[in-house]
Amino acid sequence: MANCKTAVSILQEHCARQGMTPIYNTISQEGLSHQPKFTINCTAGQTVGTGEGVSKKSAKQAAAEAVLQQWEVEIPKLDSVKAETVDPPNPVGQLQELVTFLGWRRPEYDEIEETGPPHDRSFVIGVTVGKFKEQGTDKSKRLAKRTAAKAMLEKIKALPPDTDPGIEPGTTKSKKKQAADAPAAKATGCSLQFAVGQNIDRLRNNPLNFPDAQSCQILQLIAVEQNFATRYIDLPEPGPNNQYQCLVELQTSPLAVCHGTGQRLDSAHATAARNALYYIKMMAQKPPDALIVPTDIKDEFEPPSHKNPVQMLNEMTVTPLDFSMVDKSGPPHEPVYVMSIQLDGQIFTAEGKKKKEAKEAIARKALLTVFGIKSPDNDGLLYARTRPTPSVLYSTWSAQKALICANLIQNLIEAKLREVTLNDGQHRYLKYKVLAGIVQSDGEAVESLKVVCLATGTKCPLAEEPHTKGTIIHDCHAEVIARRCLKRYLMEQLLEYQKNPRSSVFDGGISGILQLKEGIRFHLYISCPPCGDASSFIKEERNMGHNDVHPGRGARGILRAKIKQGESTIPLTGKATAAPERLFTMTCSDKVASWNVLGIQGALLSHLIAPVYLSSVVLGMQYHPDHLPRALYGRLTDLPDLPRGYKLNKPLMVGTSRPSQCPFGASPVAKAPNFSINWIIDLDNIEVIKTDKGLKEDGSSSRVSQEKLFSTYMVIMNKFPSSKGQTTGGSIKQSPQRGSSSKKDKQGKGNVSKEKPQQNFKVGNTYREVKEKAEAYQECKKILKATFLSEGLGRWLERPKECDNFSIVPDQ
Structure with a gap:
């Protein structure tokens, strides 16, 4: 049988x-x-x-x-039951996925011909994508459509990465399609900063109180005037409440993509266009001294608003509005209601003869105070506002400029991610749950902003035994990988300094210690709050306004560790320190807090350069003005005197005006992918790390692993003049003498030790030994750990020391 x-x-x-x-x-x-x-x-x-x-x-x-x-049980081969077969991939679906990733127009299928007798019909189906056309022939319409899609797939995959899909000359569309897609101007990558023109001036100086139906037309007028292209991309997957979804791409510099939803496709286009107009209005703001609203401007395309202030305010906030009635007075025939709402850390109160009137009065106040938007009955300045944390370096910045720069940093990071993945044909790596990147600026000019590195990832590999070769990356969270990328970038800049000091970000310092050139700053962008103390209490307060309603609770500020097989954390106090599910990896909130004391350069580079601190931290969503500052520096305000050159850094912290959006409508709460990518300027291609192993896909170590960073460091030490003639380089011995952390110190430059260079490395020194020789850095690290412990915030976890017991033979 x-x-x-x-x-x-x-x-x-x-x-x-x-x-x-x-x-x-x-x-x-x-x-x-x-x-x-x-x-x-x-x-x-x-x-x-x-x-x-x-x-x-x-x-x-x-x-x-x-x-x-x-169990060593033999599994007999199936005789009469065929092994499960898998249908080949559907080329129609594959083509739809590809053009969506590329940002091209969706495919259009047409029945061209039907021939043959009734019992043996033959169908010819054509497919058009932009200016490209293909045909497919088969015995049914479905199979012919698949054949055509397969042929188009092969054609698109064979095209160069920078191919313009275009539209074939003479191609016509229906009036409905023309209105939806709005013919675009030729893209020039223009900048919206301080743009001039009649239409953009009207947008800049007046509220957006026109009907949604006019949004596409107004956007197209501005696009033609400013000479940039717009493109609408309809998403195949339905959005919330089964609504249509679409994206509108603005081919400006930087590239911007705005999202819209609606019950109909045209209303989704209109919503996306209105969101794009909000973005253009914010990016095109004039300098603060020129933000006076002209009173003699009459706008021809802005009819009276069809939205009441409460509806406008509800669209501008992430969480639902929660109005509460404070008081009711007056006789029954003429009552007076007092309503209140908490928004952005402020309480707004108003009264009216009806609850509706009181709510509208509150909404008008909030729109003007929080967002700087004028409702139909408001008068005032017309620029967006935010409430960033104070910063010594940015004390002269207005809230409006902070928000503009934060949005610009977000757009630069997201545009760079699309560029480095799509241009290399790495479409599958565009998916992410958390995105982080570091942007460099030179002075106050926003034109100097450039992305130096970016990374994605949210997982940690499971290592059963301590790894002692430095090849595995034990933490693949995006902000941690981004910091590793920045260290690699700084090392490349040290090599550049040896060749051509003028083109490097470093300048000669005291006694061989290099420092950043005046005006060079680094800005960290994270698409959501870092795991740990910065994000642990946001969900419980989503409907309670922006203030921390329980600031005195003991759980605030506690150190936490990442856990195995998950993206959660566990507190490091009491018996939890011995929990079997926790890793020897601190949360990202704790790590960023340590960077604000030790600097982001790490122990190795502290032999050569002064501490480098972040100038700002930008969040793409869920920015909380209480939790984020507390997590990143507020719990360390009682630090004792630190070694010279080190300080408690308090970077500017600000949230963007729109939530961070995963590309092409992907949900930001979807299951995290099992890979992490990183990109570093001047190193061109992206690198992919498998998060379950902490290694590259081919099993080799990453370019930002301890092994590769240590190897690059040794090359630097061999090339620097102070290490000439030595096989492993030299070290600048830093004095652990303590000194005050003066506010005049910038990037830790103000009080660098003046000790003479000293050659104190030997061939075969391990990674741990070289790090421990950075005396000032290690002294500062001890003070940091002791402060956490003395404040009752827990004990800082360390990986077993044998993990750092590896050495590198430097290249001769």
């Missing part, structure tokens, strides 16, 4: 004999919708097996086989 038992049925029989039941759990689901990949765990007693497959059924079979193989 032919065998027809599968691995699942065989395992079920063996478990039944032993009195137990196998348990199957779905671990992950990855890949595109038409080509998924499932991972399933099977637990039978003490045995665990894992299987993968393109369907849950095949993954379940593979997991059962893994358990049976551990």
Whole structure:
């Protein structure tokens, strides 16, 4: 008799004999919708097996086989039952995915010809993508459509990365399609900063109180005037409440993409266009001294508003409005209601004969005070405002300029991510849950902003044994990888300084210690609050306004560690320090806080350069004016005197005016991918790290691993004049003498030790030994840990010392 038992049925029989039941759990689901990949765990007693497959059924079979193989049970081959076959990928879906990633117009299919007798018909289907056309022929319309899509896929994949899809000359569209897509001007990558023109002046100086239906027309008028292209991209997946979704791309400098939803496709286009106009209005603001609103301007395209102030305010806020009635007075025939609302840390109160009137009065005040937007009955300045934390370096910045720069930094990072992934054909790596990057500025001019590195990721590899070669990256969270990338960038700048000091960011300092040139600053962008203390209390206060309603609770400020197989954290106080699920990895909030004391350059580079501090931290969403400053520096305000050159840095902290959006409508709360990418300026291509291993896809170490950074450092030490003639380079011995952290210090330059250079490295020194020789840095680190402990915030975790016991033989 032919065998027809599968691995699942065989395992079920063996478990039944032993009195137990196998348990199957779905671990992950990855890949595109038409080509998924499932991972399933099977637990039978003490045995665990894992299987993968393109369907849950095949993954379940593979997991059962893994358990049976551990039990050494023979799995007979199937005789009468064919192994599960998988349908080939649908080329129609693949083409739709590809053009969406590329930002091209969606494919259009047309029936060209139908021939043959009734019992043997032949269909010809054509597909058009921009100026490209292909045809497919088969015995049914569905198969012909697939053939055409397959041919178009092959054509697009063979095109150069910078191909313009364009529109074939003479191509016509219906009037409805023309109105939706709004013919675009030729893209020139123009900057909206201080743009001039009749239409953009009207937008800049007047509120956006016209009907949504006019948004596309007004956007097109501005696009033609400013000579940039606009392109609408309809998303195939429905949005919240099953609404249509679309994106509008503004081919400005930097590139911008705005999102819109609606019950109809044209209303989704209108919403996206209105959001784009909000963005243009903010980016095109004049300098603060020129923000006086002209009173003699009559706008021809702004009819009276059709939205009341409460509706306008609700659109501008992330969380739902929560009005509360404070008081009710007056006789029954003429009552007076007093309403109140808390918004952006401020309480707004107003009264009216009806609750509706009081709410509208509150909304008018909030629109003008918080957002600087004029409702139909408001008068005042017309620029957006925010409430950033104070900063010594940016004490002269207005709130409006801080918000503009924050939005510009966000757009630069997101545009760079699209550029380095799409241009290299790495579409699958555009997916992320957390994005971080570091932007460099030179002086106060926003034109000097440039992205020096970026990274994505939210996971940590599971290492059972301490790794002692420095090749594995133990923390693949985006902000941590971005900081590693910045250290690599600083090392490259040190090499550049040796060749051509003028083109480097460094300048000669005292006794061989280099420092950043005057005006060079670094700005950290994170798409959401860093894990740990900065984000742990935001969810519980989503409906309670922006202030911390329980600032005195003991859980505030506590050190936390990342846990295994998850993106959560665990406090490091009491018995929790011995929890088996926690890793020897501190949360990102704790790490960024340490950078505000030790600098972002690390122990190795502190031998050569003065401490480098972040000038600002920009959040793409969920910015909280209490939690973020407390987590990143507020809990360290009682630090004792630090070694010379070090200080408690208090960077500017500001949230952007729009939430960070994953590309092309992807949900920011979706399951995190199992890879982390990083990009560094002048090193061109992106690098992909598998987060479950902490290594590259080919099993080699990353360019930002401890091993590679240590190797690059040794090359630098060999090339610097102070290390000439030595095989491993020299060190600047920093004095651990303590001194006051004066506000006059900028980037730790004000009080650098004046000790003479001293050659104190030997061939074969381990990574840990070289780090420990940075005496001032290590002294500062001890003070940081002791402060956390003395304040009752927990003990800083350290990985086993053997993890750093590796050495590098420098290149001669």
